[in-house]
Amino acid sequence: MQKGIIGKKLGMTQLFDANGKVVPVTIIEAGPCTVVQKKTVESDGYQAVQMGYGEVSAKKVNKAAKGHFEKADVAPKRTLREFRFDDITALNVGDILKADVFAEGDKVDVVGTSKGKGYQGVIKRFGQHRLRESHGTGPVARHAGSNGSTSTPSRVFKGKKLPGHMGAVRVTVQNLSVVKVDAENNLIAIKGAIPGPKGSVVTIHDSVKA
Numbered sequence: 001m002q003k004g005i006i007g008k009k010l011g012m013t014q015l016f017d018a019n020g021k022v023v024p025v026t027i028i029e030a031g032p033c034t035v036v037q038k039k040t041v042e043s044d045g046y047q048a049v050q051m052g053y054g055e056v057s058a059k060k061v062n063k064a065a066k067g068h069f070e071k072a073d074v075a076p077k078r079t080l081r082e083f084r085f086d087d088i089t090a091l092n093v094g095d096i097l098k099a100d101v102f103a104e105g106d107k108v109d110v111v112g113t114s115k116g117k118g119y120q121g122v123i124k125r126f127g128q129h130r131l132r133e134s135h136g137t138g139p140v141a142r143h144a145g146s147n148g149s150t151s152t153p154s155r156v157f158k159g160k161k162l163p164g165h166m167g168a169v170r171v172t173v174q175n176l177s178v179v180k181v182d183a184e185n186n187l188i189a190i191k192g193a194i195p196g197p198k199g200s201v202v203t204i205h206d207s208v209k210a
Helices: 063-072 122-126
Strands: 004-016 022-030 033-039 048-055 077-083 107-113 118-120 164-166 170-182 187-191 201-206
Touching: 004 048, 004 077, 004 187, 022 170, 022 201, 033 063, 033 077, 077 201, 122 164
Parallel strands: none
Antiparallel strands: 004 022, 004 201, 022 187, 033 048, 048 077, 107 170, 107 201, 118 164, 170 187
């Protein structure tokens, strides 16, 4: 990983490329992010940079976090994320990173939290089929059907697809293209959709599989 930044998903729109073709894009408010801490192999066993994004009132920060920000001489931040860059020598505590760390044409991975959909059945959650709606089936056409076997193995296997909580999990979308960067307004337009609702926090870093 060479570069990364924290941002906020603003929503989707469309842009036109040089050939007049419509490109669907997601607009992300990327940064400004402040370097809050540098972790080194000598002190922490690995090297990484901790960044902070978004302002928050000092009275809303607990004592431990307050001491952490005071040590770095940085104003309290709402969100902290860690990036394991290959080289952190050029970054120092207090440095500010903006959207221009990325350029048009870059390949990036975007990490976010998917929309929560609550408790859902197997049809919505896994795309399973309905049961037969003929005589004898009963009012259970959207149920999961038979769960267990007979005396062998006399249990339900782990990992069986059953109803349950859907969404609200960490999702990474890989190899997306940066279509446009507006450094003045800290905006990045990325081709395609990214996880999460509008206003949710996401992290962007250069693609690991490009």
